Amino acid sequence: MMDYQNQLKLQAYLDGELPEGEAREVADWLARDRDAAALLAELRQTQEALTGFEADIKLPETREFFWSKIEREIQFQDRPVRKPDSILTRLARVRRFLVPTVGLAVVLIAGLLTTWRSHDSIETSLEDSGAFTYHDYAAGTTLVWLSYPANSEVADEDDFGTLE
Amino acid sequence: MNSLEVFTVEKMTENDHSSVDDQVLVKAAQQGDMAAFEELVARHRDKIYARAYSMMRNEEEAIDLSQEAWVKGWQRLAQFQGESSFGTWMTRIVINLCLDQLRKHKRQRTESIEEISDESGGVERQMPIITVNPTAGLERGELRQRIDRALNQLSYEHRTVLVLHEFEELEYKEIAKVMGCSIGTVMSRLFYARRKLAALLADLKKEK
Numbered sequence: 577m578m579d580y581q582n583q584l585k586l587q588a589y590l591d592g593e594l595p596e597g598e599a600r601e602v603a604d605w606l607a608r609d610r611d612a613a614a615l616l617a618e619l620r621q622t623q624e625a626l627t628g629f630e631a632d633i634k635l636p637e638t639r640e641f642f643w644s645k646i647e648r649e650i651q652f653q654d655r656p657v658r659k660p661d662s663i664l665t666r667l668a669r670v671r672r673f674l675v676p677t678v679g680l681a682v683v684l685i686a687g688l689l690t691t692w693r694s695h696d697s698i699e700t701s702l703e704d705s706g707a708f709t710y711h712d713y714a715a716g717t718t719l720v721w722l723s724y725p726a727n728s729e730v731a732d733e734d735d736f737g738t739l740e
Numbered sequence: 741m742n743s744l745e746v747f748t749v750e751k752m753t754e755n756d757h758s759s760v761d762d763q764v765l766v767k768a769a770q771q772g773d774m775a776a777f778e779e780l781v782a783r784h785r786d787k788i789y790a791r792a793y794s795m796m797r798n799e800e801e802a803i804d805l806s807q808e809a810w811v812k813g814w815q816r817l818a819q820f821q822g823e824s825s826f827g828t829w830m831t832r833i834v835i836n837l838c839l840d841q842l843r844k845h846k847r848q849r850t851e852s853i854e855e856i857s858d859e860s861g862g863v864e865r866q867m868p869i870i871t872v873n874p875t876a877g878l879e880r881g882e883l884r885q886r887i888d889r890a891l892n893q894l895s896y897e898h899r900t901v902l903v904l905h906e907f908e909e910l911e912y913k914e915i916a917k918v919m920g921c922s923i924g925t926v927m928s929r930l931f932y933a934r935r936k937l938a939a940l941l942a943d944l945k946k947e948k
Contacts, residue, residue: 583931584927584928584931587927587930587931587934588912588927591905591912593911593912611869614869614871615869617871618869618870618871618935618938619934619935619938621870621873621874621875621938622934622935622937622938622941623906623934624875625874625875625883625887625937625941626887626902626906626907627906629794629884629887629907630787630790630791630794630907631790632880632884633786633789633790633793633794634786634789634790635785635786635789635803635806636799636803637803639782639785642781642785642807643778643781643782645807646781646807646810646811646814647774647778649807649811650774650811650814650815653811653815
């Protein structure tokens with residue numbers, strides 16, 4: 577029975593994987609050993625049987641159909657992928673609109689205040705600190721609140737009733 | 741790229757694609773010419789599919805993997821520098837995809853009987869030598885069928901080593917690198933695969 581290492585060496589000889597010196601030794605051995613020669617012949621037959629095996633295998637799809645699948649996949653994978661926004665990106669986007677929005681808000685508030693001031697006002701009568709006047713020019717209405725008894729009179733009454 | 745090549749690529753119309761060599765088509769495809777790439781697919785699709793089929797032994801998987809290989813080929817086209825032929829470059833892509841797929845399969849199933857016997861000492865050492873050529877006198881179609889059946893009975897490790905050595909013509913050390921094992925393991929697996937294949941072909945001859 578041939579040694580396993582020698583069997584592998586025989587195979588390496590067939591595959592051209594042995595250095596020149598070793599290949600010569602194997603060639604000498606093959607000339608003397610019939611079993612070794614028989615094994616080499618078997619290995620060679622198997623190798624030859626496989627020659628050209630793949631050449632007979634054909635893709636079972638038409639050129640057009642096979643290409644259409646590849647083309648579709650290429651286009652699918654090449655499409656631009658939108659990544660989710662990072663916080664910084666979102667902030668930058670918000671900042672872009674922040675200045676005009678704030679500016680607009682300031683103008684609107686100022687406008688509203690001006691309009692409101694020009695139409696409605698609360699005035700305090702100097703003559704009588706207990707009376708408040710409200711003018712609505714748009715509605716053409718004037719309201720007056722009178723807080724009687726006047727604060728000064730109440731104070732006087734309080735003073736009056738205090739026992740020392 | 742020299743001026744002549746630029747001229748060739750720019751002037752190439754769809755009808756010209758079939759008449760130019762791979763190198764020109766690759767250059768055109770690298771510049772985004774899909775029609776040139778389609779011609780390359782048409783030229784090499786059978787070879788790429790055949791390699792996938794040899795390794796996977798499943799028509800559907802082989803079609804899917806060869807298609808995936810072509811998509812990857814398009815995406816990596818800029819990396820192709822022409823050190824090997826375009827066909828060889830594409831074959832390496834499909835082989836790597838098949839190896840990944842086979843590894844996934846392996847993780848999902850238990851070891852086959854062949855693998856166990858291989859690990860436990862190797863029955864190939866005791867196999868009688870086949871002295872009569874089991875494929876002698878066979879017609880090409882029948883020979884292909886028999887090899888097909890025999891290859892189906894090999895484990896994926898043995899079949900892959902055989903395919904990489906016999907069809908891809910890789911050296912032992914290259915196979916070891918691709919498969920992530922030692923050269924000794926490659927030699928052992930290749931020896932087993934060949935001896936098993938010879939025995940299976942002899943059995944098929946007897947059945948006949």
